[in-house]
Amino acid sequence: MKLFESKYGYFTSDGKEYVITNPRTPRPWVNVISNGDYSIIASHTGSGYSWRGNAGQNRITRLYQDLIKDNWGKYVYIRDTESGKFWSAGWKPVMAEYQSYEVVHGIGYTVYRHKVDDIYSEMKVFVSIDAPIEFMYIIVRNDANKTRKLDLTTYFEWVLGNFPDEHREFHKLFFDPTFKNNTIFVKKYLGQFPDEKGRWNNTSWDHIAFHSVSLATKSYTCDKESFIGMYGDERNPIAMKLEKLDNKCDRFGDACSSLQVEITLNPGEEKKVVFTIGAAKIGEEDPNLLAEKYTNVEIAEQEFEKVRKFWMDLLERELVETPDDGLNIMTNYWAKYQAISGRIWAKSGYYQVSAGYGFRDQLQDSQIFFSLRPELAKKQILLHAEHQFQEGDVLHWWFTIRGGGPRTHCSDDLLWLPFIIQEYIKETMDYSILDEVVPYVDGGKGTIYEHCKKAIEKAFKRFSPRGLPLIGENDWNDGMNAVGTDWKGESIWLAHFMYLLLKEFIPLMELKGDSKFAAKCKDVLEVLRDSVNKYAWDGEWFIRATKDDGEKLGSKENEEGFIFLNAQTWAVISDITDEERKRKAMESVKKYLLKDFGALLLYPAYTKPRSDIGYITRYAPGLRENGGVYTHAATWAVWAFALMRDVEAMYKAYKGICPPYRSFDIDNYWAEPYVTCGNSDGPISPHYGRGGWTWYTGSAQWLHRVATHWILGIRPNYGYLDIDPVIPADWDGFTYKRFFGDTLYTVVVKNPNKVSNGVKEIVFDGQKVQRVPILSDGRSHTVEVTLG
Incomplete structure (x- = not known):
């Protein structure tokens, strides 16, 4: 069953994968894959980049952010050596006419399935769970009725250290590539930190990078100009017009990495090839051993299964099953995965390098681990x-x-x-x-x-x-x-x-x-x-702040920015005021801020820069914090409405920022429907509802937390499990499972009276209780809750 299907793709029935069926998505739809040390970004077209530690200080491969072109990556070309026709394992960079193309973004991996000229290829990209190495595991199958001779050629550019390397003419002087045993190794004699005497530009990069392949190489090159050609480009490089690469691997060009292997396929036959990229810490890790150990088909298959098992063992320690498929998908898998892999471990996304x-x-973000x-x-x-x-x-x-x-x-x-x-x-x-x-x-x-x-x-x-x-x-x-x-x-x-x-x-x-x-x-x-x-208190809501000169912000006295979201939601969350003022404040939120795609951060947007307020007023009106939906704060609106028992507003506030639901107006949304965006445009923008700044945003953890703690209302509280759901009245109920250490709790909530809140009865392991104790006995416990 396909969930939340749009013209570009859909979720699989279990919500664990998003399948992209049309590569012409409105923006790059990416996966951020990390083991907490080594990380990659893989876009749906086959573009992306790699780093170790962080994307700014220890970049491995080059990518300059261009959301329109998405034209930097680690590419694999597939060429029919008899006809000379070539294409790529991902849609980019060649963008060939295809018989079929789909991309599967999964939890910890991305798979590219491409068929051109009766040659089917499947490329899995992923990162080892416990080693500084990434895989491009490729299966190529001949669906034609004749024997085909092909070669596979990789291509990408090195950074090796601090990014951006804007002065490339300087940086390229320090690369030292070598080739042996089907592997390119690269040192860089320029580190970003001073030496022991404080002298800059006097240390080497403290890693050795490598690129390896599991088959004997036909040829290779470490020189960008040799591969691309002067005035050429990645879509149509000169290398695809030559029988072989030039085997140039010296210090006198602009460093790239390209390995070429050749395969012959009988009709119906398939073969497997593994390419790896990695970076070994000098003095601690041996790049030769890493390349030799992992650049192997059997090892790659084992590592892929380890990745899948690792993530499921981690994420499925807490699972929900509700009538809302979007809430289930995000809460069970994608919000947790985004917060961990993208935000805490990779510390980077396509929209922001950190x-x-x-x-x-x-x-x-660390609350996601609780x-x-x-x-x-x-x-x-x-x-x-x-x-x-x-x-x-x-x-x-x-x-x-x-x-x-x-x-x-x-x-x-x-x-x-x-x-x-x-x-x-x-x-x-x-x-x-x-x-x-x-x-x-x-x-x-x-x-x-x-x-x-x-x-x-x-x-x-x-x-x-x-x-x-x-x-x-x-x-x-x-x-x-x-x-x-x-x-x-x-x-x-x-x-x-x-x-x-x-x-x-x-x-x-x-x-x-x-x-x-x-x-x-x-x-x-x-x-x-x-x-x-x-x-x-401003009469109908709370002001947001006062300036140094005493002027109020977020007040009826202001022409622009006269109401701010956080000043209202946190008045409720904190319980700092009386019920009447809470009610009025949240009614004002509904009147001015709660829109189709979540709650705006402020209203109306600033249309003129104000140097006495700050750069929030310098954003284009309706974008990000300036009158847009800033998702981090919009999640807190869900929390506040839940506390007010305003189920209609709560659910509207939640569904407006729950990404799968944007599948239904995907050309308006633009962004990935499987991870939270940092912001979406407000009504004043000509692109109202457009999402941006995905992956690297603190909203993922909060989207998860408001779903579990305040919609489903299941909150650990100093040794007890408080249960206080606030759900749509038409829900029959839901199930929540969570481990506490090695002890499993299964909470089954039933709603026979079709109410939105109010707990009538709690039964813990067959006994009625007022509160549910959290035990640490290694057993399984069942909590049955009846609303009414």
């Missing part, structure tokens, strides 16, 4: 804590190779550490994390609890005389980077966020015996609540 971690960003492998969430949390200063503030982001990054003047970054810590403990009961000792970035050490306390104390020093937190250079919305640079402007969203954080963290303070600080935080809670309700 060289590091954002402090607040991947901290939030239901899968909590130890990986803990590892991420401890890593972030190491990038805090003794004063309590943090690096806004940092490079993952050699460190370094900007010390933030952003007012919310530091507070995500205690927020995620309390969420982690709530779900895992791992209180020991509070006692983990972690260094500060500027020296010294402290327990995680001390790190969290320093962050809160630092935030307490940043309050206005009115008892509201200062916005500083910006808060969650980086684009508001001119609102409070003099440290006088206030953030109402930050007040909401701090209110929730302190409420949740105070019990942990008391657990640690820090009663004096807990009492201080309780006083701040009262101040925050009083100040927000006294100064921030």
Whole structure:
């Protein structure tokens, strides 16, 4: 059965794969494949690139972002050596007329199936689970009634280190390729870091790259001009007009890599070829051994099965089954896979190349591991804590190779550490994390609890005389980077966020015996609540902020940007105000912000740049945060509507940003329907509903979390499982399965009375209970819930 079928493709019946049947998609539809160390992007056309560690500091192969052309990649040409006709294993770069073409993006792999001139080829691209190597595993079959002689030729360009390598005439001087044993090895005598005496351009790249093939090579080249030809291009390179490549492999050209092998196929016969690309750390890994071990058909098949098993073992530790196929697909597989493979491990996407971690960003993303492998969430949390200063503030982001990054003047970054810590403990009961000792970035050490306390104390020093937190250079919305640079402007969203954080963290303070600080935080809670309700209520909604000069933003007094989403949703989420103001605020959200494709971040969009607000006003109107649907914040609207029990608005807010549902207007959406986009255009844009900035966005984890915790309403809470679904009344119910360690919980929710919320009865292992305990006994437990 095909799910969410469009003119370009569909989901398979189990939701684990997306099949693209037409390569002329509105934008490149890609897969981001990573093992946490080595990563690749594979577009549906066969384009893409590779890196190790991060895509900015340790790029392996070249790609310059061009969403229109999608014309950089690691390509495989297939040529009939008798007729001279050639095409490519992916649609790009040749774009030949084909008999059939489809691409399968799966969890951890992409498969290209192509048939041209009665030659069928299938190319699987994937990355080893535990080695710095990628595979292009190709099966070629002769569907003609005569014997065919073919050659297969790879082609791509090297970077080997820092990207972009804009001064190529300089960089090309340092490559040193060699060929032996069907493998091209490449060193680069230019590293991006200074030597032991601080001298730049005086070190080598600290890896050796390689490209290998499982068959004996017919020929090879390491020279771009030899392959492409002067004034040629990848679609029609000079190499495809020559019987063989020139076997040139020296230091005097522009470095590329190309291996050519020859095969003969009888009618109906198929043969298998494996190409690999990898990068070995000098002094730690042997590139010869890596190439020899993995460039093998049998090993490639084993590695592919290991990839499939790894991802299913990980992702299927939590599964849902609801009447909503889109929710099932995203919650079970694609949102989790996107958050882990793309956001946390690869740290990159087609729309954005990242060289590091954002402090607040991947901290939030780490919540995806809570239901899968909590130890990986803990590892991420401890890593972030190491990038805090003794004063309590943090690096806004940092490079993952050699460190370094900007010390933030952003007012919310530091507070995500205690927020995620309390969420982690709530779900895992791992209180020991509070006692983990972690260094500060500027020296010294402290327990995680001390790190969290320093962050809160630092935030307490940043309050206005009115008892509201200062916005500083910006808060969650980086684009508001001119609102409070003099440290006088206030953030109402930050007040909401701090209110929730302190409420949740105070019990942990008391657990640690820090009663004096807990009492201080309780006083701040009262101040925050009083100040927000006294100064921030604008009659029908909460204002967003005040500028350094006192002007309100997100107020009826403003001509543009008179209502902001986060100031309303987090008033509900934090419970900082009374029910009447919550209701009015969310009614205003429905009136001005909730649209067909999710909730807008603000309304109306800014049409003129304002240097007193920031670059949010410089985006084209209706794009990204400037009056578009910024998906990260739009997920929080789902959360808030669920808390308000406004099921119609909640479900509209969810389905508007649930990618599979955009299959029904796919030419309007443009983006991949299997992963969340960072944003979609608002109504003022001529491309209303257009998606962009996919893969590398923090929205994936939050889309998953609002589905499980606030729509399905199943939330671990300090040793108990709180169950509070808010679902469409026409649902008969749903099933939720999740492991806690080695203990499996199956929650079956029945809705015989056709209600949208309200739990009538809970039966745990045959016994009625008020709350469901989370046990660690290695057994399977069943929870039966009746709504009514």
